[in-house]
Amino acid sequence: RAKAKSRGSISIYEPEMDQQIRDRRVLHQDLSVAIRNGELSLHYQPQAMAHQTVAGSKVIGFEALARWMHPVRGFVSPGDFIPLAEESGLIVEMGEWILREACREAASWPMPLQIAVNLSPAQFMHGDVVGLVHSILLETGLAPGRLELEITEGVLIEDFDRGLALLRRLKALGVRVSMDDFGSGYSSLSYLQAFPFDKIKIDRDFVINLGRNPQSASIVRAVISLGHGLEMSIVAEGVETQEQLAFLADSGCDAVQGYFLGRPAPIGQYAALVGRNPGDTMEPARKTG
Ligand code: C2E
Ligand code: MG
Ligand code: MG
Ligand code: MG
Numbered sequence: 001r002a003k004a005k006s007r008g009s010i011s012i013y014e015p016e017m018d019q020q021i022r023d024r025r026v027l028h029q030d031l032s033v034a035i036r037n038g039e040l041s042l043h044y045q046p047q048a049m050a051h052q053t054v055a056g057s058k059v060i061g062f063e064a065l066a067r068w069m070h071p072v073r074g075f076v077s078p079g080d081f082i083p084l085a086e087e088s089g090l091i092v093e094m095g096e097w098i099l100r101e102a103c104r105e106a107a108s109w110p111m112p113l114q115i116a117v118n119l120s121p122a123q124f125m126h127g128d129v130v131g132l133v134h135s136i137l138l139e140t141g142l143a144p145g146r147l148e149l150e151i152t153e154g155v156l157i158e159d160f161d162r163g164l165a166l167l168r169r170l171k172a173l174g175v176r177v178s179m180d181d182f183g184s185g186y187s188s189l190s191y192l193q194a195f196p197f198d199k200i201k202i203d204r205d206f207v208i209n210l211g212r213n214p215q216s217a218s219i220v221r222a223v224i225s226l227g228h229g230l231e232m233s234i235v236a237e238g239v240e241t242q243e244q245l246a247f248l249a250d251s252g253c254d255a256v257q258g259y260f261l262g263r264p265a266p267i268g269q270y271a272a273l274v275g276r277n278p279g280d281t282m283e284p285a286r287k288t289g
Contacts, residue, residue, distance in 0.1 A: 028088050031081060034068055035097050041067050042101055043264035046273060047114070047235060047257040050249040059273050060255060061114025061148070064102035065264045066094075086122040095123040096132060103140040103147065105267060110275030116148040116178065121155040125162065130169045137173065144174030148199065151177065154185045156195060167195055181237070182223065192230055200227045204238025207258070210247055221251050228252065 034040050044062040052058040068076045085091040099117055106115035123129060137144050149170060156163035167177055178199040179192070183206055192200070202223055209216035220236070227234045236248045239258030248256055262270070271277050 024084070027076075027081075027084060028090075030070060031068070031084060031088070031090055031094075034070075035094060037071075039069050039071065040094070040097065041069070041266070042098065042105070043067050044105075044267050044270060045257060045264040046262045046270060047116070047255050048261055050236070050245065050253045050256045059113065061116060061146075062106075062267075062270070062274075063116040063118075063150070063257065063264075064098065064105075065118075066098055082120055086120055091120050091122050092127055095120060095127070096136075099132065100136050100140065103136050103142045106146060107140045107142040111273070112143065112146060113274060114146055114148050114176075115142070116150055118150045118180065119155075121152070121158070124151050124155050124166065125158055129166060130173070133170060133175060134173055137175075145176070148176040148178055150180040150201065152180045152185065153182065153188070153191055156191065160194075164195060167197075171196055171198075178235070183219065189226065192226065192232070197232055199233045199235060201257075202234060202236045202253075204258075207236050207238045207240075207244055207248075210244050211241075217247065220248070220253070224252050 042064045043066075044064055046059045047061050047063065049058045049060060066078045066082070068078070068081050070076050082091070085094045102115055102117045106113070119129060133147070133149070136142075137147065170177055176198040177196070178201055179195070179197045180201050181203045182200045184203040200223065202220060206216045206220050206223075210220065224234050233254040234252075235255040235257055236244075236253050237257050239245055239248065239256045239260045241260060244258075245256060245260055267274065
């Protein structure tokens, strides 16, 4: 907004902007004590086989999603605090906490389900991500094959060689790597071939538009076929309706994730699915808060 206003030769003083800068600074400070104060937690969102989900689903794993409960502001979205943590360098400590917490949690499940953890760009490109993953696997006892690391394609653009080397070293540990939000950014099909991803997560934007826009349907079908050709599995994000699910299952999409199946929630809400109580199936569209 400020940028647009100052495009001419004079820039207009905006007290509002000062406020925003102050807000950010305070939020930074708050974030630095958030881990210590136990304000950070993880929610878990199920992923299930697309086909079996039509009938009554088969959950294959969960994605861990960070949540910050700020003492005054209440819930702050990861879309807001992860970039803030990256700018301030806090992402190192925070990312480590998230990875450890998710692995520790998954290692405690009776069912050997997958656990997907998001890696931020800075964490991936500038930290010792391989060393960290290795030591957390040893520490928590989680089988490497159960851990899936999600990174966005944009991250790899920064430094192709380093990105490729990191992916290979991570895969050598036995963990899986997913390309998150595929199609949302710089999407280049050549990336799919160049990088050894195990899984492609089709961005929610395409899924939203499935019923509205015939091009989205074509793109989704093309990505599924291309991914399969490269021996990658395909997950669709943000599946909210029966119609979207039916289309995806019909198009050969391997797995789905979205509100239709279940919202991100504390793991207690999915106790039965991880094997803590009897039963390992769930009804589609079950409300989970
Ligand atoms: P993402 O990795 O693409 O995660 C999926 C986001 O879509 C989550 O938002 C999830 O709550 C939301 N979502 C899932 N299903 C549906 C649906 O059916 N409809 C709609 N409208 N939304 C759905 P969330 O939790 O707010 O996270 C936003 C982003 O923040 C994530 O996108 C991820 O990039 C980042 N993030 C979240 N947790 C972490 C974390 O622990 N570490 C890092 N580095 N980034 C994280
Ligand atoms: Mg993700
Ligand atoms: Mg995603
Ligand atoms: Mg997304």
